[in-house]
Amino acid sequence: EQGAQYSVLGGLLALLVVQLIAKFFSKPAISAKDRMMHELIDRMRGPGGFDYVIVCCSNLSGERYWQQRLEETIALVTGHASKVLCVHEDWDGGAGNGLGTLYAIVKAIPLARAKHGVELLSELAAGRSVALYHTAGKGTRLAPLPAAENNNKPAVKLPELIDVGGEQRALTVLEAVIRQTSILGRRAAGRLAVFWGDQVFVPSTLAGVDSAPTHHADILAALGPMPSATQWQARALHQYGLIATDACGDALQLEKVGYSDAVTLLPKDVRTVGTSLGSFSVSSGLLCELLKEFKPELDKRVGQLDADPHFWMPVTLSEAAYVRVMTSKGAAEPQARSHWARMQGLKARVGKQMPELRFFGAVPTGQEMHWWDYGRLELYKDNNVLITDASPSARALRHFLGATRRVQASQLGAVNVAPRACVLGCAFRGGHVGPRAVLVNVKAPYVDVDDCVLVNVSSLRPIIGRGGVLYNVVDEEVAGVLSCSEQAVRADVFVPERAQLLPRLGSLPPRPLPL
Numbered sequence: 001e002q003g004a005q006y007s008v009l010g011g012l013l014a015l016l017v018v019q020l021i022a023k024f025f026s027k028p029a030i031s032a033k034d035r036m037m038h039e040l041i042d043r044m045r046g047p048g049g050f051d052y053v054i055v056c057c058s059n060l061s062g063e064r065y066w067q068q069r070l071e072e073t074i075a076l077v078t079g080h081a082s083k084v085l086c087v088h089e090d091w092d093g094g095a096g097n098g099l100g101t102l103y104a105i106v107k108a109i110p111l112a113r114a115k116h117g118v119e120l121l122s123e124l125a126a127g128r129s130v131a132l133y134h135t136a137g138k139g140t141r142l143a144p145l146p147a148a149e150n151n152n153k154p155a156v157k158l159p160e161l162i163d164v165g166g167e168q169r170a171l172t173v174l175e176a177v178i179r180q181t182s183i184l185g186r187r188a189a190g191r192l193a194v195f196w197g198d199q200v201f202v203p204s205t206l207a208g209v210d211s212a213p214t215h216h217a218d219i220l221a222a223l224g225p226m227p228s229a230t231q232w233q234a235r236a237l238h239q240y241g242l243i244a245t246d247a248c249g250d251a252l253q254l255e256k257v258g259y260s261d262a263v264t265l266l267p268k269d270v271r272t273v274g275t276s277l278g279s280f281s282v283s284s285g286l287l288c289e290l291l292k293e294f295k296p297e298l299d300k301r302v303g304q305l306d307a308d309p310h311f312w313m314p315v316t317l318s319e320a321a322y323v324r325v326m327t328s329k330g331a332a333e334p335q336a337r338s339h340w341a342r343m344q345g346l347k348a349r350v351g352k353q354m355p356e357l358r359f360f361g362a363v364p365t366g367q368e369m370h371w372w373d374y375g376r377l378e379l380y381k382d383n384n385v386l387i388t389d390a391s392p393s394a395r396a397l398r399h400f401l402g403a404t405r406r407v408q409a410s411q412l413g414a415v416n417v418a419p420r421a422c423v424l425g426c427a428f429r430g431g432h433v434g435p436r437a438v439l440v441n442v443k444a445p446y447v448d449v450d451d452c453v454l455v456n457v458s459s460l461r462p463i464i465g466r467g468g469v470l471y472n473v474v475d476e477e478v479a480g481v482l483s484c485s486e487q488a489v490r491a492d493v494f495v496p497e498r499a500q501l502l503p504r505l506g507s508l509p510p511r512p513l514p515l
Contacts, residue, residue, distance in 0.1 A: 034392050037202050037370065040183060040209065041399045044202075049080030049182035050131040050193070052112070052120065055174070056089055056104040058136045062152050063088040066135075066174070069155075072164055077175045078182040082131075085111050085120075089136055091301050097134055097278075098305040099298070101194050102291055104132055106298055124284040129188040131181060135174060135197040141376040142198075144504035148472035148491035154197040156374065156471075157455050159384055159440050160401040161409060161424050168409055168425050170440050170455060171401070173374045176200050180400070181279075183209055193281040194307075198375040201277070202396055204366030215361030216286040216350055219243055219251065219312065223274035223364045226266075232259040241276040241308055243362045251362040253312040255325060265321050274367060280307060281363075285354045293346050314343035316360055370396045377489065378509050381469055384438050384453045388420045415447070431462070444482070452484045469508070 030038070053074060057063045067086040075081045087107040089095060095103050105120070112120040124130055139146035139153030149155040154174035161168045162175075180200045184193055191213065203209060208220065221243035227235065242254040242262070247269040253276070254265060266273070282290070290311075297303040305311070309329070314322050319340050326336040347359055370393045372383045386394050387403055398404070407417060411427040418435035425441040433439065434450020442454045446462035452469065459475040465484030471491040475482045489506035 030392075030395075033204055033368065034396070036206065037204060037396055038399055040202055040206075041396060043183050044179050044400065045079075045402070047079030048185055049074075049078035049082050049178075050185040050188065051082060051128040052108075052123070052130040053082040053084050053178065054104055054108045054130065054132040055084070055086045055197075056100065056132060056134050056136060057086060058138070058151070059088050061150060062086075062135070065150075065152060065155065069164070069172070070175075070178075073162060073175060074178070076162055077171075077179045080182065080185070083112070083116050085115070087111065094136070094304060095301070096304040096306040096310070097194075098307040098311050099294060099303060100134065100136070101132060101192075101307065102294055103298055103301070104134075105192070105287065105291065121284070121288060124190060124192065124287065127190045129185050129190070130192045131178075131185070131188070132192060132194045133174060133177065133197045134194070139198075139375075142374070142380060143377065144489065144491040144493075144506045145377065145380065145469075145471050147493045147504050156380070157440065158374070158401065159387060159403065159422050159424055159438050159455075161440070168441075170424075173198055173200075176400075184281075187211065187213060188281055190284050191281045192284075192287050193279070195279045198373065199277075200372045200374070200400070201365065202370040202400070203364075204368040204370075205364055208363035208365055211363075213281070213283070213357070213361075214249060215251075215358045216283045216354065217280060217312070217359065218361040218363050219253070219280040220277040220365050221251075221274045221362045222277070222367045222369065223272040223362060224367045226270055226273050229259045232262070237262075237273075237275065241278070242273060243276045244270050244273045245362050247271055248358075249361055250316075250358060251360050252316040253308055253360075255309060255313065255329075257325075265317065272362075272364075274364075276308070277365065278308070280312075283354070283357060286350055289346055289350055293342070310339065311343070312360060314340040315347045372397060377469075377506065381453050381508060385436050385451065387422055387438065388436050390420075418450075434466075449484055454484065457482075467508075473503070 055066045057066060063086045067084060070084045074084055085108045087104055089100055091103060109120045112118050135154040137153060138151045142153060145156050146153040155172050157170035157172060158176055160171040162171050174197045177195060177197055177200055181195050238256060238258045244252045244266050246267045322340045323333055323336045327333050351359060373379045374383060387398050403422060406421060407423045409425045410423050413429040415428050415431050417423055417433045420435040421433045422438045423433060426439050427443045428447050429445050431447040433447060436451040437449050438453045440455045442457045444459040444463045448464045451467045452465060454470045457470045457473045459482045460478050461482055463482045463484060467486035468484035468488040470484050473490055473492050487508040491504045493502050493504050495502055
């Protein structure tokens with residue numbers, strides 16, 4: 001009897017071991033939605049894109065950097081030989097992203113003529129697609145990393161290696177954004193599409209990717225059914241710019257309002273509401289009208305207008321509602337009324353001259369999209385470490401960055417690399433790389449790291465630590481260790497006049513203690 005009991009117990013244990021092994025090695029089930037999103041990523045990584053790519057930079061050095069870099073990488077990143085036009089915003093005090101968009105076009109027109117022998121506005125009118133990427137700003141929330149890139153925030157690197165001039169170099173944040181938005185190139189025929197340079201997302205619906213434009217202007221938004229007051233509060237919708245659509249498909253722009261104000265301002269036949277992504281596109285005809293309307297400001301380089309409050313809100317809100325919103329933000333009432341009337345006049349002209357499209361609509365991205373923001377230091381670290389996880393978002397990010405193999409182009413000696421770690425273009429003689437470590441172009445004699453992000457690091461001594469970030473670090477000390485300790489951040493900055501690297505130090509926000 002005892003032998004039989006042992007036999008049964010042994011059989012159960014064997015069955016359990018088999019089930020555990022099968023669970024460990026089997027691929028996680030992928031939902032239909034995730035499968036569709038992976039198909040979208042395949043399209044992002046495949047051939048396609050815009051005919052012209054304009055990058056609006058903070059200064060002349062950024063303009064020169066991106067012109068050279070993107071001329072080398074644009075076809076590799078998007079699979080499409082886009083013509084690259086880089087400009088910088090030399091506007092005292094900043095033009096705002098509304099006037100800044102128009103000013104970037106004004107500067108790109110002679111550049112397109114000089115570099116490619118074309119008239120940019122004529123190309124748009126003929127059905128060519130144009131993308132504009134705003135990259136202005138020093139990246140204070142991402143400090144100290146942009147300092148290591150000459151205050152060129154979108155040049156901060158991500159964990160993917162691409163060929164640049166025959167060398168394996170890390171992909172930049174801007175190149176990732178250009179790849180992601182390339183799937184919108186086809187629907188942007190005859191349009192200017194405007195994007196921001198530090199956020200990457202994968203839509204959870206095909207509706208906004210494959211649909212033809214129905215409005216002269218449209219804006220990307222995570223649309224869904226109108227929420228209740230409780231849902232509004234739970235999703236903190238009062239903290240975001242919002243887009244709402246009515247039964248006709250027309251959209252309305254709101255800026256950070258509570259539920260009761262939204263109910264008052266929204267149309268009675270509202271169908272969908274969602275957070276605005278800010279990225280928008282305009283038809284060739286509307287762009288020309290905007291350039292004419294704001295020619296006085298553009299010629300003198302005066303004023304500061306953003307797209308949401310100064311372009312889209314005055315053409316979608318009533319005069320009373322617009323004045324109420326703008327005066328609550330500190331604008332003078334006469335100026336608010338005058339600007340509302342100005343934009344309503346433009347809307348009327350466009351509707352009369354070009355009635356084939358309605359004026360302002362929305363492009364749905366879905367409310368379950370994958371969203372990877374690299375605009376803040378803690379998000380940069382979290383979203384890089386994310387590729388070591390097993391979540392649907394992590395799988396999608398690995399797919400997007402081509403991280404099908406966790407160890408690539410590396411020379412490793414007696415190094416124990418955890419299966420989930422990411423090691424790209426590295427060389428070590430010994431050590432341990434933990435399961436939540438991401439290392440890109442790291443050279444050191446020995447490493448013992450986990451929950452770290454190391455990018456472009458060269459050290460003569462061992463690198464040891466948990467939880468930190470090392471970026472563009474050249475460490476020539478030989479004694480002790482190079483620390484990558486909890487919450488610490490180091491980015492080395494080259495100072496030309498002193499011909500040396502100076503370390504810039506920072507820290508990640510403290511994590512809440514687990515309950």
